[in-house]
Amino acid sequence: MAALDNATNFQLDEAHIRLRNTVRDLAKKEISPLAKRMDMNQEFPSGLFQRLAQLGYAGTGIPPEYQGSFSDYLAVVLIGEELARVSASVPVALFPHAMLCAHNVYLSGTQSQKERYLPILASGKKWGAMALAEVSAGSDILSIRTKASKSKGGYVLKGAKTFVTNAPFAEIYLVFARTSAGRGPEGISAFILEKGYPGFKTGKVFDKMGMRGSPTGRIYLKNCEASEANLLGGTEGKGYEQLLAGMDAERVSWASIALGIAQASFENTMNYARRRKQFGKPIASFQMIQGAMADMAVTLQAARLLTYNAANLLDHGKQARIEASSAKLFSAEAAVKISGDAVQIYGGAGYTKDYAVERYFRDAKVLTVAAGSSEIQRLIIAHELKEHQEKAFGGHQ
Ligand SMILES: Cc1cc2nc3c(=O)[nH]c(=O)nc-3n(C[C@H](O)[C@H](O)[C@H](O)COP(=O)(O)OP(=O)(O)OC[C@H]3O[C@@H](n4cnc5c(N)ncnc54)[C@H](O)[C@@H]3O)c2cc1C
Numbered sequence: 026m027a028a029l030d031n032a033t034n035f036q037l038d039e040a041h042i043r044l045r046n047t048v049r050d051l052a053k054k055e056i057s058p059l060a061k062r063m064d065m066n067q068e069f070p071s072g073l074f075q076r077l078a079q080l081g082y083a084g085t086g087i088p089p090e091y092q093g094s095f096s097d098y099l100a101v102v103l104i105g106e107e108l109a110r111v112s113a114s115v116p117v118a119l120f121p122h123a124m125l126c127a128h129n130v131y132l133s134g135t136q137s138q139k140e141r142y143l144p145i146l147a148s149g150k151k152w153g154a155m156a157l158a159e160v161s162a163g164s165d166i167l168s169i170r171t172k173a174s175k176s177k178g179g180y181v182l183k184g185a186k187t188f189v190t191n192a193p194f195a196e197i198y199l200v201f202a203r204t205s206a207g208r209g210p211e212g213i214s215a216f217i218l219e220k221g222y223p224g225f226k227t228g229k230v231f232d233k234m235g236m237r238g239s240p241t242g243r244i245y246l247k248n249c250e251a252s253e254a255n256l257l258g259g260t261e262g263k264g265y266e267q268l269l270a271g272m273d274a275e276r277v278s279w280a281s282i283a284l285g286i287a288q289a290s291f292e293n294t295m296n297y298a299r300r301r302k303q304f305g306k307p308i309a310s311f312q313m314i315q316g317a318m319a320d321m322a323v324t325l326q327a328a329r330l331l332t333y334n335a336a337n338l339l340d341h342g343k344q345a346r347i348e349a350s351s352a353k354l355f356s357a358e359a360a361v362k363i364s365g366d367a368v369q370i371y372g373g374a375g376y377t378k379d380y381a382v383e384r385y386f387r388d389a390k391v392l393t394v395a396a397g398s399s400e401i402q403r404l405i406i407a408h409e410l411k412e413h414q415e416k417a418f419g420g421h422q
Pocket of ligand 1: 121155156157158162163164165187188189190191233236241391394395396397398399400401404
């Protein structure tokens with residue numbers, strides 16, 4: 026069994042262990058051989074989507090009543106972790122489809138939206154994406170400028186979205202736009218748009234440092250026509266609330282990707298340090314290397330416990346804003362630190378493409394930036410702590 030295997034430090038039930046082993050097997054046999062090529066060529070093989078869909082993973086965020094495979098958030102974490110262990114680009118493409126798009130439609134959509142879209146997304150017939158960020162609105166999501174104006178029988182959307190994961194091939198997009206002027210959250214609405222709608226265009230695809238197997242691009246809405254049935258939940262002005270409803274799950278899913286990268290970096294380094302000899306001894310026998318390995322192990326375990334705990338709270342219907350942000354913040358930073366330490370311990374070899382640790386290092390970095398940067402997670406945690414304190418002490422201390 027691999028060092029620091031996730032079953033060793035958290036109570037997983039039999040179904041979770043079975044799921045973890047199945048995904049691990051798939052990742053090892055079918056994804057691992059593709060990982061390097063996906064990174065080099067900056068492509069997500071279409072056959073891999075079909076395979077993920079065939080095995081039920083396209084329905085990761087969708088419950089069985091809509092033909093998906095969602096059971097709980099801990100299962101989502103195990104899937105993310107095991108896939109990221111061989112190629113982080115795979116869950117980075119899967120989760121915007123399954124969690125950011127489909128799961129949010131499940132959480133906030135009308136009954137007819139769920140019936141129309143969830144089975145198509147669950148079967149992988151169509152791939153999904155979520156488009157919130159704009160060139161001038163990243164961390165400051167309330168500053169989005171994309172407008173949705175009322176028209177006869179529906180809406181006309183004007184604007185552009187950037188950094189949309191899956192943009193080149195996704196066909197169903199959850200798009201956030203302003204339905205009223207001003208900066209308030211009450212002016213934001215979410216729409217389910219399809220690629221073929223008049224005025225909908227995909228654009229530039231970014232040449233990225235890491236997660237190169239997962240395409241990220243722009244979309245343009247040039248008087249894009251949508252009907253009233255495309256308004257998520259059927260009520261205007263609920264977009265921000267709907268975004269927050271799925272945000273903790275999104276953060277936990279991103280934390281799981283960090284765990285996979287950190288686990289792979291740690292395992293590879295343990296093996297390399299035992300094999301690599303300098304001064305007539307394996308470098309693993311040097312105390313400074315042992316100290317670094319111990320720090321990697323402790324950091325990895327802490328990240329995993331934070332992430333599983335946050336997933337577990339969500340699974341019990343508990344409030345988990347601080348815990349989900351803590352998991353995202355700590356795990357993302359842990360993945361950067363652990364993969365960076367892996368490159369260090371590999372020495373010059375770690376700086377070449379002969380070893381996967383350089384990919385892990387490049388892939389890890391985006392986790393502290395996207396889906397709410399580390400700074401934004403700290404702001405959220407600080408804000409929540411203040412709220413808790415005010416509730417507990419009524420502002421008097
Ligand atoms: C590979 C990738 C995939 C992505 N996928 C998607 C997607 O599918 N859908 C989508 O909508 N978006 C997506 N994004 C966008 C992502 O969520 C944003 O990049 C992220 O929110 C940060 O916004 P920004 O890049 O504009 O940085 P900025 O907001 O410009 O931030 C720049 C820096 O300033 C810091 N900063 C900003 N505000 C504060 C503050 N108040 N206090 C302290 N520091 C602050 C940030 O932490 C950051 O370090 C993706 C991004 C990447 C890189």
